Amino acid sequence: MVQKARLLATGAGVAGLSLNGCLGRAARPEPVRRRPVNLVPVDASWDRIIRTTVGLRPHRDSGFLLRAEKFDDKTIVHNFGHGGAGMSLSWGTATLAAELALAHSERSAAVLGCGIVGLTTARQLQRRGFSVSIYAAALPPATTSNMSLASFTPTSGLVGVRGRTPEWDAQFRRAVEISYREHQLLVGRDYGVTWIDEYAATNSAGAQTGVRGGAGGRGAPSPAQAQSDALLPPSVELGRELLREGEHPFATRYARRYPTLRFEPSIYLDAIMRDVITFGGRIVMRRFDTPRDIALLQENVIVNCTGLGSKTLFNDPELIPVKGQLVVLVPQPEVTYATSNMLPRSDGIVLGHVMQSGVANMDVDEEARTRVVDAAIAFFRSMRMPARAGSGDRGREDGNVQLRTGEAPAQIPPVESFFGRQS
Numbered sequence: 001m002v003q004k005a006r007l008l009a010t011g012a013g014v015a016g017l018s019l020n021g022c023l024g025r026a027a028r029p030e031p032v033r034r035r036p037v038n039l040v041p042v043d044a045s046w047d048r049i050i051r052t053t054v055g056l057r058p059h060r061d062s063g064f065l066l067r068a069e070k071f072d073d074k075t076i077v078h079n080f081g082h083g084g085a086g087m088s089l090s091w092g093t094a095t096l097a098a099e100l101a102l103a104h105s106e107r108s109a110a111v112l113g114c115g116i117v118g119l120t121t122a123r124q125l126q127r128r129g130f131s132v133s134i135y136a137a138a139l140p141p142a143t144t145s146n147m148s149l150a151s152f153t154p155t156s157g158l159v160g161v162r163g164r165t166p167e168w169d170a171q172f173r174r175a176v177e178i179s180y181r182e183h184q185l186l187v188g189r190d191y192g193v194t195w196i197d198e199y200a201a202t203n204s205a206g207a208q209t210g211v212r213g214g215a216g217g218r219g220a221p222s223p224a225q226a227q228s229d230a231l232l233p234p235s236v237e238l239g240r241e242l243l244r245e246g247e248h249p250f251a252t253r254y255a256r257r258y259p260t261l262r263f264e265p266s267i268y269l270d271a272i273m274r275d276v277i278t279f280g281g282r283i284v285m286r287r288f289d290t291p292r293d294i295a296l297l298q299e300n301v302i303v304n305c306t307g308l309g310s311k312t313l314f315n316d317p318e319l320i321p322v323k324g325q326l327v328v329l330v331p332q333p334e335v336t337y338a339t340s341n342m343l344p345r346s347d348g349i350v351l352g353h354v355m356q357s358g359v360a361n362m363d364v365d366e367e368a369r370t371r372v373v374d375a376a377i378a379f380f381r382s383m384r385m386p387a388r389a390g391s392g393d394r395g396r397e398d399g400n401v402q403l404r405t406g407e408a409p410a411q412i413p414p415v416e417s418f419f420g421r422q423s
């Protein structure tokens, strides 16, 4: 028996040797060359700007608050503080909030807030048999959610380095998994949710790992970002391809490519609002100044999704604004890819990113606008132009690309700092 096993092993070894020997001569480890990617550069210029928007992300160092409180007959479930990740996490935290609401015996609920968190919470309550009324001071398109970029960035600007608990981590992981699945099911159904390839141009071939929606293909993440990226479940990780020189049109040595989920806020929020109404929901415009105003509501199950509004309404000292600003250029339907600082949408080419912690004013920051627009102009001018189909150069097949005129690659900003988008 032992002898037979030895013989088999020897045979395998001999076969392996000869096979390896052949391979060693015939197939030197050459890098696989991909067909060059043909991407249309964004036509970035100051005279193509159609609007600049400002929004305040609701950030808490310890992460979103998801907790039920009892006041006599009433239960208030808090679901706020999603930082730069509310568009990504909303379906998940909405599910957890609806589960907390189910502990109450009544099946009529008030949802405070009509941003993405309030709307998805309303739907998750409806799916569990609640009749729902949304009360909000502002409705889409006038919510922070409408001012988001927005793609699947479940850890962006979400937590600080301290304050998280193991319980919160568990909530977060569950919320990510649920949200990721829910968003996938909305693709192709008029919700403005689509998959798109994102490219991170870089001079470093390392750091291929990284987390979708978190640090992504950018430079080194902040300590808080790195910590929350590490929490992401493997199920939301998709492969990243490293494209080498000649395989991509950017003025860098490499580009990393990975698929990401994109949300078009104006389509997405309206679609969910319509769903809430279709399933019997009511939407009432009302501002609450104190918790006493809320106590007067007829519903005994109340889910608080007021985002940054919770700072004053529920006196949460931990909640702080993180100002964001987007510059939107004329739409370019031929731009079908994202870069770490640009997301094409049907309502415009959106450029980010600005993250100003603790800044609560809604004024356009001209310095930040200049930085973002000038960087985009330099970046897209440095891209190689795609070959024209039918021009005789057969560029689409053989990757014959032309340099855009007038820009020396040396003039573009350092890529690792330009590609700092989180959300």
Ligand SMILES: Cc1cc2nc3c(=O)[nH]c(=O)nc-3n(C[C@H](O)[C@H](O)[C@H](O)COP(=O)(O)OP(=O)(O)OC[C@H]3O[C@@H](n4cnc5c(N)ncnc54)[C@H](O)[C@@H]3O)c2cc1C
Binding pocket: 054, 055, 056, 057, 058, 080, 081, 082, 083, 084, 085, 086, 087, 088, 089, 112, 113, 114, 115, 116, 117, 118, 135, 136, 137, 138, 139, 143, 144, 145, 146, 147, 148, 149, 150, 151, 152, 153, 154, 286, 287, 288, 289, 305, 306, 307, 308, 309, 310, 313, 323, 324, 325, 326, 422, 423
């Ligand atoms: C520039 C920018 C880019 C972003 N990009 C992304 C991204 O790529 N991916 C991502 O996942 N997230 C992104 N975000 C973050 C995302 O937009 C937020 O996390 C999300 O919008 C928070 O949703 P919300 O429903 O909690 O808050 P909001 O949208 O602000 O909604 C709050 C609701 O509560 C109501 N309300 C508040 N106070 C009161 C009150 N006292 N009485 C009555 N009603 C009240 C408001 O009127 C509103 O209806 C971005 C944000 C910004 C600013």
